[in-house]
Amino acid sequence: MNDKLKPDNANVAVIGAGYVGLVTGVCLAKLGHEVVLIDIDEDKIQAVNHKKAPPIYEEGLEELLGQVHIEASSDYRKMMGSDIIYICVGTLADDSGNIFSEHLIDATRKIAEVLKERDSYYVVAVKSTVGPGMTEELVIPILEASGKKAGSDFGVCMSPEFLREGQAIYDFMNPSRIIIGEYDKRSGDILCSIHESLNAPILRTNLRTAEMIKLATNAFLATKISFINEIGNICKQLGIDTYDVARGMGMDDRIGSKFLSAGIGFGGSCLPKDIRILVSGAKQAGYQPEFLEEISTLNEKQALKPVALLKKHITLKGATVGILGLAFKPGTDDIRDSRAIIIVQALLDEGASVSAYDPLAVDNFRKLFPGIDYVSTEEVLSCDAILILTEWPEFYDLDYRGKIVIDGRRIEKAREARIYEGVCW
Numbered sequence: 001m002n003d004k005l006k007p008d009n010a011n012v013a014v015i016g017a018g019y020v021g022l023v024t025g026v027c028l029a030k031l032g033h034e035v036v037l038i039d040i041d042e043d044k045i046q047a048v049n050h051k052k053a054p055p056i057y058e059e060g061l062e063e064l065l066g067q068v069h070i071e072a073s074s075d076y077r078k079m080m081g082s083d084i085i086y087i088c089v090g091t092l093a094d095d096s097g098n099i100f101s102e103h104l105i106d107a108t109r110k111i112a113e114v115l116k117e118r119d120s121y122y123v124v125a126v127k128s129t130v131g132p133g134m135t136e137e138l139v140i141p142i143l144e145a146s147g148k149k150a151g152s153d154f155g156v157c158m159s160p161e162f163l164r165e166g167q168a169i170y171d172f173m174n175p176s177r178i179i180i181g182e183y184d185k186r187s188g189d190i191l192c193s194i195h196e197s198l199n200a201p202i203l204r205t206n207l208r209t210a211e212m213i214k215l216a217t218n219a220f221l222a223t224k225i226s227f228i229n230e231i232g233n234i235c236k237q238l239g240i241d242t243y244d245v246a247r248g249m250g251m252d253d254r255i256g257s258k259f260l261s262a263g264i265g266f267g268g269s270c271l272p273k274d275i276r277i278l279v280s281g282a283k284q285a286g287y288q289p290e291f292l293e294e295i296s297t298l299n300e301k302q303a304l305k306p307v308a309l310l311k312k313h314i315t316l317k318g319a320t321v322g323i324l325g326l327a328f329k330p331g332t333d334d335i336r337d338s339r340a341i342i343i344v345q346a347l348l349d350e351g352a353s354v355s356a357y358d359p360l361a362v363d364n365f366r367k368l369f370p371g372i373d374y375v376s377t378e379e380v381l382s383c384d385a386i387l388i389l390t391e392w393p394e395f396y397d398l399d400y401r402g403k404i405v406i407d408g409r410r411i412e413k414a415r416e417a418r419i420y421e422g423v424c425w
């Protein structure tokens with residue numbers, strides 16, 4: 001194999017067809033590469049092969065899937081001829097930040113099992129978010145257990161993914177930067193060559209640095225959110241408009257205006273988990289990351305504020321509370337670590353009934369809360385009180401007059417409610 005792949009015609013395998021893997025695979029196919037997607041979930045495989053609605057929602061994904069040639073399979077032998085193998089399986093972390101790496105271990109073992117038969121060089125690129133040192137200490141030893149040697153028989157990279165759910169295709173095609181952590185120069189050269197056509201700045205580092213760039217990036221974004229929420233909680237006490245404060249701060253280009261929307265905090269599959277992984281990695285390395293721990297603590301407390309505010313206005317026991325928004329943010333059906341989970345549970349614990357609406361995330365939420373009512377926006381608006389938990393565009397046009405609204409996401413129109421409270425403004 002050459003140390004430079006054709007930027008528009010390489011053989012690529014993507015392991016894991018979730019938010020990251022499916023978008024990566026479809027976009028690489030769109031760029032002209034021969035892509036095989038490997039997953040253990042037969043529904044996902046069938047959806048891809050039959051070009052049906054993909055099992056996750058991403059704007060433009062279904063359309064792109066219909067345009068490209070891509071094969072999905074549960075058979076790892078399909079990746080035998082691949083020049084690059086991206087690992088995109090899910091990584092989870094418990095409340096203490098311990099990573100459940102079963103999927104990563106299983107996928108890596110299966111890759112090793114197949115590729116021990118192969119004589120030509122290839123590169124394994126970890127895209128899954130992993131803790132500091134895991135590519136060197138976990139992935140490479142499993143691959144080498146096959147009898148093949150990193151650096152001579154195969155290359156290894158750690159190339160973290162920064163896509164934003166809801167804009168994942170745009171982000172893949174227009175990345176702000178590509179980080180390539182490399183085991184050695186040859187591995188990095190090959191991975192660089194496949195990204196060349198995207199014309200994005202590429203930063204090459206060692207494997208551990210790439211892992212840390214991902215974790216530190218998300219920890220910083222989480223910090224901005226918890227910071228502005230803390231400022232918001234102070235502003236609410238003082239009768240100051242937090243959003244004006246954030247606007248004024250954001251005009252300073254050393255700060256920037258993004259991730260300064262005060263509200264009920266951050267959720268999703270990345271920010272809460274990545275900060276826990278970083279905290280746990282720091283502790284294992286002998287450092288107590290008090291600041292980072294506080295970011296998570298503040299975030300968990302912030303999620304419960306709407307419930308506390310609502311109790312000032314109504315008795316929750318026996319009340320029907322309407323929820324607008326279940327997804328962790330607009331533009332996705334993803335409810336992983338969504339603040340709505342904490343809030344709905346708290347309402348049920350207080351004896352309230354819950355009627356919820358979300359344009360995309362109801363099916364996912366129903367798996368966690370089969371017993372609550374899933375209704376239209378009109379029915380939500382007829383509840384005793386309404387909590388706004390996701391800033392879906394359609395919530396900006398509803399008629400809130402006469403209602404009791406606790407707003408977790410700053411929907412201006414909701415101020416017309418009879419009783420309106422912003423969670424931290």
Ligand SMILES: NC(=O)c1ccc[n+]([C@@H]2O[C@H](COP(=O)([O-])OP(=O)(O)OC[C@H]3O[C@@H](n4cnc5c(N)ncnc54)[C@H](O)[C@@H]3O)[C@@H](O)[C@H]2O)c1
Nearest residue numbers: 016017018019020039040089090091103106107128129161
């Ligand atoms: N979702 C995001 O926005 C995002 C952004 C950046 C990074 N990441 C990271 O990327 C990784 C993947 O995230 P995701 O959101 O796509 O997860 P996901 O849960 O949506 O998808 C993971 C996929 O891996 C499959 N899988 C599990 N074990 C497997 C195995 N042994 N072999 C083949 N497939 C297997 C699952 O069936 C699933 O389809 C995680 O580490 C995550 O932290 C996610």
